[in-house]
Amino acid sequence: MPKLTIRDIAQLAGLSKSTVSLVLNNSPKVDPATRDRVLEVMRSHNYTPSTAATALAKGRTPFIGMIVPGLTWHMVAAVNWGVASVIEQSPYEIILYTSTNEKDYSSLVERIRASGLSAGLLVVTHDQPLDPLEKLHRAGLPVVLVNTLGTPSTLPSVQADNYEGTRTALRHLAELGHTRIACVQGLMAYECCQERYRGYLDGLSNAGIEADPELTVDGSFHPPTIRERVTELLARRDRPTAIVAQNDNTAYAVMQAVIDCGLRVPQDVSVVGFDDIASSADTHPPLTTVRQPFPEMGKAAARLLLETIDGATGDAGPVRMSTSLIVRESTARAAKKPFRKARPPAAGPDAAPRTWSGLGPNVSRTS
Amino acid sequence: MPKLTIRDIAQLAGLSKSTVSLVLNNSPKVDPATRDRVLEVMRSHNYTPSTAATALAKGRTPFIGMIVPGLTWHMVAAVNWGVASVIEQSPYEIILYTSTNEKDYSSLVERIRASGLSAGLLVVTHDQPLDPLEKLHRAGLPVVLVNTLGTPSTLPSVQADNYEGTRTALRHLAELGHTRIACVQGLMAYECCQERYRGYLDGLSNAGIEADPELTVDGSFHPPTIRERVTELLARRDRPTAIVAQNDNTAYAVMQAVIDCGLRVPQDVSVVGFDDIASSADTHPPLTTVRQPFPEMGKAAARLLLETIDGATGDAGPVRMSTSLIVRESTARAAKKPFRKARPPAAGPDAAPRTWSGLGPNVSRTS
DNA sequence: CTGAAAGCGCTTACAG
DNA sequence: CTGAAAGCGCTTACAG
Structure with missing residues (x-):
């Protein structure tokens, strides 16, 4: 069966194409009874106007x-x-x-x-x-x-709102008693990273914490680099008790580094991400992060x-x-001193039980 | 400036619309010289035919x-x-x-x-x-x-090719000397899972290994269930030295469970996934898996x-x-006995250094 | 090889 | 409130 056109509908309804078209564009000029009749004919014949013809005639595209x-x-x-x-x-x-x-x-x-x-x-x-x-x-x-x-x-x-998002994360950490809070920067060429960094700085200052330049490190969103930088941070005597990362994937690398140093998340070090991508709910521990409302x-x-x-x-x-702060289990009250001692990450695949995460949606249906 | 139409082009080229149209549909009937002239006019005026009009006239959509x-x-x-x-x-x-x-x-x-x-x-x-x-x-x-x-x-x-993919994975494990190979099934209502399971069974039999029904467990693609089942498997005296999961996310949960039991991947237990989603290259250890060529x-x-x-x-x-088998680091030669002893997974967040993975693309550019 | 004419299915003034 | 006519920008036989 060939597709019906406006002419077919007009014929079936005993009207002109013009009137049918008016119905189509629900013009108020059409008699209600007429309109209903036309609508009924269209419905019963499963009529849909041709998109191409409409676009051409109207001069605009859908x-x-x-x-x-x-x-x-x-x-x-x-x-x-x-x-x-x-x-x-x-x-x-x-x-x-x-x-x-x-x-x-x-x-x-x-x-x-x-x-x-x-x-x-x-x-x-x-x-x-x-x-x-x-x-x-x-x-x-x-x-x-x-x-x-x-x-x-x-x-x-x-x-x-990258700025406010990070500021909120800082308030959360300050409320948990953290005062040594590090920031692992992403790619600072991106405006979003600059905004997040300003949020970090202002968040610190709002909490009355003086920013320690030593606690800002450049991770460039690059996990290997991040693990290195974080390991260095944790080797310090005045190491941070909390670390904010500029996105979730980065936060994963931070957590990895913390564990590799023999420390615990969140007991020894709290970690906060940014994004709240799906997997962050299923990490071990689940990640506290700033949700972007995608x-x-x-x-x-x-x-x-x-x-x-x-x-x-x-x-x-x-x-x-x-944004909204999603508080999960990677953040906790700041540890009391004395600190648990960090050990340098083990080298080679055999060095220690390798760490692992149960990352992934709870039900992963594919395939 | 209003959009040019075929009539404008015709005029500019000193021809009829018909001829221009023939050029548009590169009909061989047009004189080459004419065609080139028309093409040149179109190009220089940046002409593109109206999709709507073409669709309407041709009676088909693009x-x-x-x-x-x-x-x-x-x-x-x-x-x-x-x-x-x-x-x-x-x-x-x-x-x-x-x-x-x-x-x-x-x-x-x-x-x-x-x-x-x-x-x-x-x-x-x-x-x-x-x-x-x-x-x-x-x-x-x-x-x-x-x-x-x-x-x-x-x-x-x-x-x-779900069947062949899994069969290949089994051959890989057999070549590494594994004979106790478990399978964590996904949702067997899915044909793909059935196919993969047949691949598992036939892979075993091709390697001359008799299938042990005790080594097939139902995980339903559900990480908590999977961790439970795997923990049970590993508590057995004749525990498996290798586990194949029916997708990557599932394999993550399997690895998690292995670690939680105090065992190592791949030294104590080899793990194989299915899919090769992006994150599987960046897990710790990187996952050996069957790649679906999406x-x-x-x-x-x-x-x-x-x-x-x-x-x-x-x-x-x-x-x-x-499919192709992507061999990474979650598989290794089967361990010699005596086995390293599995311990039940620690309970509660404080029980042990929590495990963690560096999951995520190497450079995660957002945001 | 090129042009005049009709047509694709709709819309939109314009009459009535 | 409804209809006849022209037009949207292209294509496609049909002449020539």
């Missing part, structure tokens, strides 16, 4: 483009979940663009522009340059960023984009989403 | 739909990477549908059908019922499954779909993709 990085991130999935839940309530569908590498990035953006397929663009940022997007936006295509790295940009964007960030970005497409203006700077 | 589960899976990202790399070479774009819960599933499929937007459908399966898709397929819409759970279906699908599965599925859309027929049953 798609929003979404660019996601071609990587394996909890974040992308979580953001997408939020985006999808908003867009599925709208008349739009999502066209998925995966940016597999930075080189192709501007040609991807160009392709999107040229196709004219998208009424707006949602971009989950990565490391890529933002100027192609800014040009596009200036040319009139609404663009909204889910800006997890906090890359400075004039584009409307949604991002977590699904909500996706929702907010999608809503913002839809509003912009519908003609809203206000470029009121980035939308800051509140 | 989209393929992709349904992904709304979950946080390494798998989805990896499959998508493969799909994207194939589709971006084709004239199609991907419309992303996220199935957030099973209840809405058939209405989602119905929405896709009704919209008529997709020329074909790629489905990353989850737990959902497959009949709505089968109906759709019978109604003429090409559908291809990336069937990670191995759910039986008449639909064309791509899936890993990106390749995505590519194969995308290619299969494109071929089907282009009129290929052959429903030759599921495409089986070869």
Whole structure:
């Protein structure tokens, strides 16, 4: 059976195409009785108007483009979940663009522009340059960023409140009696890391703790480096009793290093992460961390984009989403002195029972 | 500046729309010189034909739909990477549908059908019922499954060779001298788990090892259960020297349990996973596992779909993709007796230095 | 090899 | 409140 057209419906209802179209666009000019009749005919014949024809006639498309990085991130999935839940309530569908590498990035953006397929663009940022997007936006295509790295940009964007998040984590540690609190920095080229670091510094000072420069180390989000730095920190006589990491994966490496030094989390050293990716609930011990509200960030970005497409203006700077501190078991009251002695991490695979974590979702259904 | 139309190009080139259209569809009937001129005009004016108009006139759409589960899976990202790399070479774009819960599933499929937007459908399966898709397929819409759970279906699908993958893992263990090899089953309702189990059994028998029913335990992909079962296994006098798990996340729980019993991986017990998700390269010790070629599965599925859309027929049953055994450090030669004694896992957070893993990608760039 | 004409399925003034 | 007509930007026989 060939797909029904508006002409078929008109015929079946004994009306003109015009009227059917008015019903389709629920114009108030149509007689209610007529409208109901048309609606009934459509329903009973399972009619759906052709998207292509509608798009052509109306001169606008029912798609929003979404660019996601071609990587394996909890974040992308979580953001997408939020985006999808908003867009599925709208008349739009999502066209998925995966940016597999930075080189192709501007040609991807160009392709999107040229196709004219998208009424707006949602971009989950990565490391890529933002100027192609800014040009596009200036040319009139609404663009909204889910800006997890906090890359400075004039584009409307949604991002977590990195500063406040970290400050809250510091308050938590201070309340637990910690005064020697170290920070393992991520990549300070990223704005989000700078913000988190400012949150660390101000969190210390709010608690009346003087920052000790020796307790700030650069981990560059690189586990081996982090393990080294943390081992050095723990070898100090005035070693820290708490360590904040700039993301969860980093916090895992910190915990690893603590254990490798023969110390315990959280009895000897408390550890705090940032992100709250799925696995952090299942580590041993479960990680205390600052949750980025990824699904909500996706929702907010999608809503913002839809509003912009519908003609809203206000470029009121980035939308800051509140984080929340998820207190689990990697933080505890600061240990009393004297300290349990740290021992240098064992070398070689045979040196000691290797440590291990039960990381992973509680039920992992695949495969 | 308003978007250029085919009429503008025709005018600029001093030709009719018809000819320009023929160039667009690279008809051989056009004079080469003419064609080049038209192409040049298009290029210099940055012309791209309207997708909507083309779709309407041609009566077919340039989209393929992709349904992904709304979950946080390494798998989805990896499959998508493969799909994207194939589709971006084709004239199609991907419309992303996220199935957030099973209840809405058939209405989602119905929405896709009704919209008529997709020329074909790629489905990353989850737990959902497959009949709505089968109906759709019978109604003429090409559908291809990336069937990670191995759910039986008449639909064309791509899936890993679960049987052979596990058999290979068993050969690896046998070669290392293991004869007491346990299997922690996942959810046996899934075909993929049954296949893997058959691979385990046949792998044993190929190595001349008689299967000991006591060494098969049900873990249901549930870490707490798994830790319990493994602890019981290790308490046996004739405990296994190797354990195969039916996926990586499960293997993590197995390793956790081994360590908690005071034993070492791999010196006392070798552990093998299945999947090779990203984190498995960074566990301590790195996990030996059977890799599912997710990106390749995505590519194969995308290619299969494109071929089907282009009129290929052959429903030759599921495409089986070869797995590969990734040997890392969680497997080693079987220990000589006498065994190191297992001790029951310590209870309570203070009982012993808690174990930990450095899980996570080596560089974790977010955030 | 190129052009004029009709058509894809819808929308939108414009009449009535 | 409803209908006839023109148009959205392309394609596709059909002439020539």
